[in-house]
Amino acid sequence: xxxxxxxxxxxxxxxxxxxxxxxxxxxxxxxxxxxxxxxxxxxxxxxxxxxxxxxxxxxxxxxxxxxxxxxxxxxxxxxxxxxxxxxxxxxxxxxxxxxxxxxxxxxxxxxxxxxxxxxxxxxxxxxxxxxxxxxxxxxxxxxxxxxxxxxxxxxxxxxxxxxxxxxxxxxxxxxxxxxxxxxxxxxxxxxxxxxxxxxxxxxxxxxxxxxxxxxxxxxxxxxxxxxxxxxxxxxxxxxxxxxxxxxxxxxxxxxxxxxxxxxx
Amino acid sequence: xxxxxxxxxxxxxxxxxxxxxxxxxxxxxxxxxxxxxxxxxxxxxxxxxxxxxxxxxxxxxxxxxxxxxxxxxxxxxxxxxxxxxxxxxxxxxxxxxxxxxxxxxxxxxxxxxxxxxxxxxxxxxxxxxxxxxxxxxxxxxxxxxxxxxxxxxxxxxxxxxxxxxxxxxxxxxxxxxxxxxxxxxxxxxxxxxxxxxxxxxxxxxxxxxxxxxxxxxxxxxxxxxxxxxxxxxxxxxxxxxxxxxxxxxxxxxxxxxxxxxxxxxxxxxxxxxxxxxxxxxxxxxxxxxxxxxxxxxxxxxxxxxxxxxxxxxxxxxxxxxxxxxxxxxxxxxxxxxxxxxxxxxxxxxxxxxxxxxxxxxxxxxxxxxxxxxxxxxxxxxxxxxxxxxxxxxx
Numbered sequence: 001x002x003x004x005x006x007x008x009x010x011x012x013x014x015x016x017x018x019x020x021x022x023x024x025x026x027x028x029x030x031x032x033x034x035x036x037x038x039x040x041x042x043x044x045x046x047x048x049x050x051x052x053x054x055x056x057x058x059x060x061x062x063x064x065x066x067x068x069x070x071x072x073x074x075x076x077x078x079x080x081x082x083x084x085x086x087x088x089x090x091x092x093x094x095x096x097x098x099x100x101x102x103x104x105x106x107x108x109x110x111x112x113x114x115x116x117x118x119x120x121x122x123x124x125x126x127x128x129x130x131x132x133x134x135x136x137x138x139x140x141x142x143x144x145x146x147x148x149x150x151x152x153x154x155x156x157x158x159x160x161x162x163x164x165x166x167x168x169x170x171x172x173x174x175x176x177x178x179x180x181x182x183x184x185x186x187x188x189x190x191x192x193x194x195x196x197x198x199x200x201x202x203x204x205x206x207x208x209x210x211x212x213x214x215x216x217x218x219x220x221x222x223x224x225x226x227x228x229x230x231x232x233x234x235x236x237x238x239x240x241x242x243x244x245x246x247x248x249x250x251x252x253x254x255x256x257x258x259x260x261x262x263x264x
Numbered sequence: 265x266x267x268x269x270x271x272x273x274x275x276x277x278x279x280x281x282x283x284x285x286x287x288x289x290x291x292x293x294x295x296x297x298x299x300x301x302x303x304x305x306x307x308x309x310x311x312x313x314x315x316x317x318x319x320x321x322x323x324x325x326x327x328x329x330x331x332x333x334x335x336x337x338x339x340x341x342x343x344x345x346x347x348x349x350x351x352x353x354x355x356x357x358x359x360x361x362x363x364x365x366x367x368x369x370x371x372x373x374x375x376x377x378x379x380x381x382x383x384x385x386x387x388x389x390x391x392x393x394x395x396x397x398x399x400x401x402x403x404x405x406x407x408x409x410x411x412x413x414x415x416x417x418x419x420x421x422x423x424x425x426x427x428x429x430x431x432x433x434x435x436x437x438x439x440x441x442x443x444x445x446x447x448x449x450x451x452x453x454x455x456x457x458x459x460x461x462x463x464x465x466x467x468x469x470x471x472x473x474x475x476x477x478x479x480x481x482x483x484x485x486x487x488x489x490x491x492x493x494x495x496x497x498x499x500x501x502x503x504x505x506x507x508x509x510x511x512x513x514x515x516x517x518x519x520x521x522x523x524x525x526x527x528x529x530x531x532x533x534x535x536x537x538x539x540x541x542x543x544x545x546x547x548x549x550x551x552x553x554x555x556x557x558x559x560x561x562x563x564x565x566x567x568x569x570x571x572x573x574x575x576x577x578x579x580x581x582x583x584x585x586x587x588x589x590x591x592x593x594x595x596x597x598x599x600x601x602x603x604x605x606x607x608x609x610x611x612x613x614x615x616x617x618x619x620x621x622x623x624x625x626x627x628x629x630x631x632x633x634x635x636x637x638x639x640x641x642x643x644x645x646x647x648x649x650x651x652x653x654x655x656x657x658x
Contacts, residue, residue, distance in 0.1 A: 056557040057425065057543060059434040060280040060441070066424050075473070078555045103278060104542040108556030130278045130542065134268070153281035157444070177282055230618035 005096040005124045005149055008047055009207040009228060019173075019229025020220070021209055022252060023070035023100060025052040025237055026085055027077025037089050037248070038238060042095045044169050044249045050127065053082055053101025059071055061128040062184030064234040068241055079109050083121040090122035096216025098125040098149065098172070115148045122125045125149030125172045132224055133166045138227060140169060151175050154200055156192050163196075167203035174200060178212045184234045185215030188263065192224030217251075217258030224259055269458020277457040279545045283437070285442045291459040295363050298466065303359065307467075310355050311413035314388070315345045317352075317470065321478035321636070326606045331622065334488065338476055338609070339638045341499065348612065348641030349471060349499045350381035353451060356467030358385035361448035368392040368447045372436040374401055374429035374495075375566030376408025377612075377641060378452030383417035385450075393417040396436040398428040401566060408645060426560050429570050433544050453496025454574035457545030461501075461574050468502025475636055476506050488633040489625060491516045492640065493617040494588070495531065495568035497577045499640035508585050517577060518561030518621045521590035527553065531561035533573040534581050534588035548575040563655065564593040565613035565646075585613035591620040597653055599623075600643060612641030613650070 072246035143150040149172030178193045210223040211231030239248035297303040311317040319340040341349040373379030379395040386393030399421040440449040454464040462571035492500040494517040507513040522530030541550035551559040551571040563569040578585040599620035
């Protein structure tokens with residue numbers, strides 16, 4: 001049986017469209033705000049939501065998501081509360097939802113219990129930025145047994161055998177990190193990760209989504225040329241942090257338009 | 265499970281994919297130079313000529329008399345250049361970085377000792393050096409900040425998170441991830457992703473090897489007890505490693521008991537409430553709350569207040585290779601003053617934790633036995649802070 005995530009990518013592919021994946025830190029500023037932001041993001045044109053699990057030590061994140069994590073934790077966000085948010089969303093929406101979180105809190109919760117509870121709540125997968133392919137073995141097995149997606153990563157430095165191994169076991173979509181660094185908006189030459197995506201495409205049909213750095217509709221379109229979708233985090237979270245909800249949604253809307261215009 | 269760099273179930277490589285190729289490159293280079301006689305000779309030569317090895321195994325006669333039990337010997341890492349064992353690892357990693365063609369080194373630092381050691385070797389080898397230091401620590405350790413600047417390093421205050429060592433470590437990793445092609449990250453303790461814990465241990469294991477040789481020469485046998493302080497655990501693993509299979513040698517790692525047993529008041533990762541978890545690339549014991557968020561560690565000693573610990577120590581704990589205990593801030597302060605007065609040696613506050621454990625250990629020892637304490641660093645850097653803690657002017 002195919003999953004919400006697989007169906008979404010299949011549907012987009014059929015329509016010749018690119019996936020717009022929006023990252024939102026769960027609990028920033030609170031659960032109700034997150035639920036509202038996800039609903040509005042979907043209305044504005046997001047295809048998939050990455051729900052950030054705030055962590056005390058987010059080593060792959062730049063200043064914006066670090067700050068959002070601090071705020072969310074200060075307001076008491078926890079993993080069980082994130083699952084409540086997912087359940088709430090599922091009452092009205094079937095938008096694919098994947099969690100993005102550092103592995104310690106998931107490990108602490110119990111990985112298998114997490115997958116079980118996450119599936120029951122309606123979460124479709126997990127992106128764990130501090131679990132590279134080599135460390136994912138056991139988690140991959142458990143996830144596969146439940147039909148839960150554990151996302152793999154490729155970067156400009158992923159080559160050779162590691163690329164093949166990663167592609168061979170990919171599920172959901174492959175998170176393609178656009179450049180050396182951490183999350184946050186910056187100018188990036190997307191042709192670099194584009195070449196890596198082309199190489200990955202030789203090994204797998206699993207959808208590819210490019211993330212890191214994308215802050216404008218133009219950048220979204222430029223990145224999307226090399227993949228099946230784009231992931232936008234800091235640009236949206238920055239606006240939400242600043243209390244500019246409408247601006248955040250307008251940005252999502254404009255990215256949607258830019259993607260649909262560039263790829264019809 | 266990835267079996268690379270595991271100590272039992274502990275260790276591993278829990279890092280962003282962006283860092284993996286650099287770790288693989290580092291591992292490859294390390295394995296190559298580990299077996300390279302020329303590299304090893306260069307490393308030993310710098311340890312000897314520049315850092316001042318071997319360090320003495322000093323018979324602390326008056327301290328021995330004070331307790332009236334086993335003879336106490338001090339492994340004098342405090343006599344090394346820059347004042348602590350940190351230079352062993354910094355030299356080894358800088359030599360490796362040089363061979364790997366990296367032009368820049370970065371480091372995290374808490375109290376500033378590892379930052380100073382890294383800035384020192386960067387100056388020695390003509391490399392650019394960036395040191396990440398928590399904003400709180402920059403304020404607390406002005407003298408070391410100035411030393412690093414004097415040595416030509418750029419000190420970057422980190423105010424994200426709680427603005428202390430763990431945040432400086434995260435920031436150093438972020439910088440490394442962004443500049444991975446020309447930068448080597450000199451991690452300061454036996455922590456982090458593989459190959460760091462193994463590599464740092466190998467650069468520090470000279471401490472234990474010298475203790476063994478010096479003990480055989482001076483005592484005609486191995487010591488009965490070996491004591492070292494432990495934060496991340498580099499001086500402790502360097503001290504313990506050579507004795508890990510010696511059943512007759514009891515190993516004690518002394519953690520910072522801080523001001524109380526409450527969460528956030530100590531750094532008792534192994535001897536307190538730590539549970540296995542993942543931070544900064546390794547699976548190891550970790551101070552964390554019920555939600556799996558990392559709890560800030562506290563100690564009067566800035567070199568011990570890290571919420572994690574090297575994965576090899578986690579393995580030693582579970583396997584019973586070493587015993588992990590703790591002493592409080594006050595006990596360490598007492599030991600700091602005791603050694604100063606009895607032996608004329610001002611120990612680092614970190615090392616004072618190892619010395620403080622003698623209060624508990626010595627009554628259990630016999631006069632014919634011997635105890636070795638690794639004096640990991642000298643206490644000049646702590647004098648001001650201690651004066652303040654004692655309510656005196658410095």
